[in-house]
Amino acid sequence: MTSELSAPRTVPTLESVAERAGVSRSTASRAINGDARVSPQARSAVEEAVAALGYSPNRAARSLVLRRTDSVALVIPEPDERVLNDPFFAGTLRGLTAALEDDDIQLVLMITRPGQADRSMRYLRNGHVDGAVVVSHHLEDALDRALVDSHVPNVFVGRPLSAVATGLQYVDIDNVAGGRLATEHLVARGCRRIGTIAGPADMSAGIDRLAGFRRALAAAGLPVDAVEHGDFTLDSGAAAARRLLAAHPDLDGIFVASDLMAAGALPVLAAAGRRVPDDVAVVGYDNLGVSASTQPPLTTVVQPVPAMAQAAGRRLLDLLRGGPAQEPLIFSPELVVRASA
Incomplete structure (x- = not known):
């Protein structure tokens, strides 16, 4: 004889919810899925029945009906080692996770290796996720153009570069102002032969920070070559520093477009006998943890990556709820002064 303790637990069904609420199965289903056509009285009755019975909707079936997966992708078009070693991406994950934590949305990490953008777009188009946040976008990836064509809801962290992507939503920092702020600090400090280790020429961050550097030097009447x-x-910062010193041995200031590159440049300067900041002042960009641990600690421009990613996640959730497109959200840069400048 089966004991009471071993008796199987009856799992509440949609039919039992409908019966308790005194509505049809279809009305109960529409109420649970948020259909606006359900009357307030019926919705209230269904909600009470769900709570009383402990009913949990079948997520797989719900996805088939609503064409929703309750998941979004974080798309990073970079090599694996870059994603694992750059604190920018850890900050992005923290911010995006914070944006999604109250909505029971699963985050899918998509590392799009060079040459695999088409594969990633097939995944997005095939409905495996409801939307995407894209970070560290390069012009040749063409993800912005492909997302425009696909109609997959998306938000970029960083200004998309494609001319056809003007309708895309994005969150960014004013990188032109940031590059200018860093360079103006070097000028104000008395530097008169200032160089830069710029970011990639196929990314908006690299382009805009270099533009700010050039504007500040032009305004000061100093050479921009x-x-x-x-x-x-890190390695690219070291290599660029060696090239910069070889071509311009008279430098007394360097703006480096990321703290990781600056961390690579500092040992090169030390090996060349150039003291920082006595002989060469150095300003970085990011303030994501690396800057405080270098020798000497870096003066740097603050890029609020977690806050930017969180804002991008919230904007994506607004899109998924049917909200309107919004103007770009641009954060203002700030300078943190440390021993390197």
């Missing part, structure tokens, strides 16, 4: 590019990595 000392420019080398890196890819926002």
Whole structure:
């Protein structure tokens, strides 16, 4: 004889919810799924029945009806090692997770390796996620153009570069103002031969920070020719610093477009016998943790990455709820002064 303790638990069904609420099965289903056609009285009755019975909707069936997956993608078109080693992406994950935590939305991480943008777009178009946040976008990835064509809800962190992507939503920092702020600090400090290790020329952050650098030097009547590019990595910062010193040995100030590149440049300066900040003042960009641990600690421009990613996540949720498109959200840069400048 089966004991009471071993008896199987009866799982409440949609039919039992409908019966308790005194409505049809279809009305109960519409009420649970938020259909506006359900009367307030019926909706209240269904909600009371759901609470009383402990009913939990079948998420798979709900996804089939609503064509919703309750998941969004974070798309990062970068190599694996870059994503794992750059604090920018850890900050992005923290911010986006914070935006989604109250909505029971699953975050899917999509690392799009070079040459695999088409594969990622097929995944997005095939309805595996409801929308996407894209960070660290490069012009050749063409993700902005593809997302315009696909109609997949999306928000970029960082200004999209494609001319056809003017309707895309994005969150960014004013990188032109940030590059100008960093360079003006070097000018105010008395530097007169200032160079830069700029970011990639196929990313809006690299383009805009370099533009700010050039504007500040032009306004001060100083030469703007000392420019080398890196890819926002430690090794590229070291290589660019060696090229910069070889071409312009008289530099007394360097604006570096990311703290990781600056961390790579500092040992190169030390090996060349250039003391920081006595011989060469250095200003970085990001303030994501690296800047406080270098020797000497970096003066840097604050890029509020977690707040930017959180804002992008909230905007994506608004789109998924049927909200209107919004104007770009642009954060203002700030400078943190430390020993390097």
